[in-house]
Amino acid sequence: MVINKGVNSAVRMAKKERQRQLVKALEEDPFLTDEEMAKRCRVSIQTIRLDRMELGIPELRERIKHMAENNFDGVRSLSLEEVIGEVVDIQLDQSGISMLEIKKEHVFARNQIARGHYLFAQANSLAVAIVDAEVALTGSAGIRFVRPVRLGEKCLAFAKVITNGPSRLQINVQTKVNGEVVFQGVFDVYRTDEEGQ
Numbered sequence: 561m562v563i564n565k566g567v568n569s570a571v572r573m574a575k576k577e578r579q580r581q582l583v584k585a586l587e588e589d590p591f592l593t594d595e596e597m598a599k600r601c602r603v604s605i606q607t608i609r610l611d612r613m614e615l616g617i618p619e620l621r622e623r624i625k626h627m628a629e630n631n632f633d634g635v636r637s638l639s640l641e642e643v644i645g646e647v648v649d650i651q652l653d654q655s656g657i658s659m660l661e662i663k664k665e666h667v668f669a670r671n672q673i674a675r676g677h678y679l680f681a682q683a684n685s686l687a688v689a690i691v692d693a694e695v696a697l698t699g700s701a702g703i704r705f706v707r708p709v710r711l712g713e714k715c716l717a718f719a720k721v722i723t724n725g726p727s728r729l730q731i732n733v734q735t736k737v738n739g740e741v742v743f744q745g746v747f748d749v750y751r752t753d754e755e756g757q
Contacts, residue, residue, distance in 0.1 A: 578603065579611050590623055590648075591659055591714055637696035637751070638689045644681040645717065652692040653729065656719040658682060667711045674709040679743045683733040686719045691729055693751035699728070703745040713737045727751060 578601050585592055585600065594612070598605045612619070635650055645660035660666075660682045662674045680703060688696045709715060715735050723730035728750050735743035 575611075578607075579615055582608065582611055582617070583615065586617065586623075591620065591716065593620055593714075635689055636694050637691050638685065643685045643689050644678065645686070645715070647686070647689065648716075650690055652690060653724055654690065654721055656686050656690040656717075658686045658717045658719075660715045660717070662709055662711055662713050662715065664711065672711040674711075674713075674715075676705055679705065679709060679715065679735055680745070682715060682717050683719070683735055683743060683745045684747060686717050687731040687733055687745075687747040687749055690719055690721065690731065691749050691751050694753045696749050696751045699748040699750050701745055701747045703743070705743055707740070707742050709737060709742050715742065717743075722746075 581601065582597055585597060594605050594608045597608045601608065609619075617623075635652070640647065643658060645658040648657040648659055650656045660678065662678070666674050666678045668675060680701075683703070684698055684701065688698060715737055717733055717735045719731050719733045721729050722732050728748060731747045731749060733743075733745045733747065734741050
C-alpha cells in the first residue's frame with residue numbers, strides 16, 4: 561500500500577507540474593495547440609485537453625476569438641470579418657497582430673505550399689485595420705516572400721507603424737512561423753475620415 565501511495569503522489573506531482581507548465585506556456589504563446597503542448601510535455605493530446613478543461617482554459621479557437629473580440633473595438637477601417645486571419649491585438653495607428661492557420665483551401669494541391677496571395681492578404685488587411693480612419697486604402701506595397709509556408713503552419717503577422725503622417729502611414733509587417741520570418745512587407749496606406757470615398 562505504501563508503494564502505491566508513493567506512485568500516486570508522484571503522478572499527482574507530475575500532473576501539477578505539467579499544468580503549471582501549460583499555463584506558463586500559454587501565457588507566453590497563446591497560439592499553442594493541444595498537439596504542440598502534448599509534444600512538449602510528452603503526454604497524449606487527450607491528457608492536455610483534460611488539463612485545459614480542469615484549469616478552465618478554452619481551446620485555441622475560443623482563445624483567439626476572445627482575443628479578437630476584446631481587441632477589435634475602435635477599428636473603423638475594416639470589419640472583423642474583412643481581416644484575413646484572426647486579429648489578436650490592435651493598437652490603432654501603432655501596431656497589430658493576426659494569426660492565419662494554413663488549411664487545405666490555402667495551399668496548392670500538388671505540393672501543399674500556401675498560395676502567396678493569402679500571406680499578402682493577411683499582411684495587407686492587418687495593415688489597413690490598424691489605421692484609425694473611416695477609409696484606409698493601400699497605395700503601394702513592397703513585399704518579399706522569405707520561405708514557403710506549408711499546410712498546417714500558423715502564420716503570425718506583426719504590423720508596426722513606422723511613419724505616421726496626416727494622410728499616409730507606412731506600416732511594416734513581418735509574418736512568422738515558429739519565430740522564423742516567412743514574409744515581409746512595407747505598406748503605404750492612405751487614410752481619410754470622409755465617408756463615401
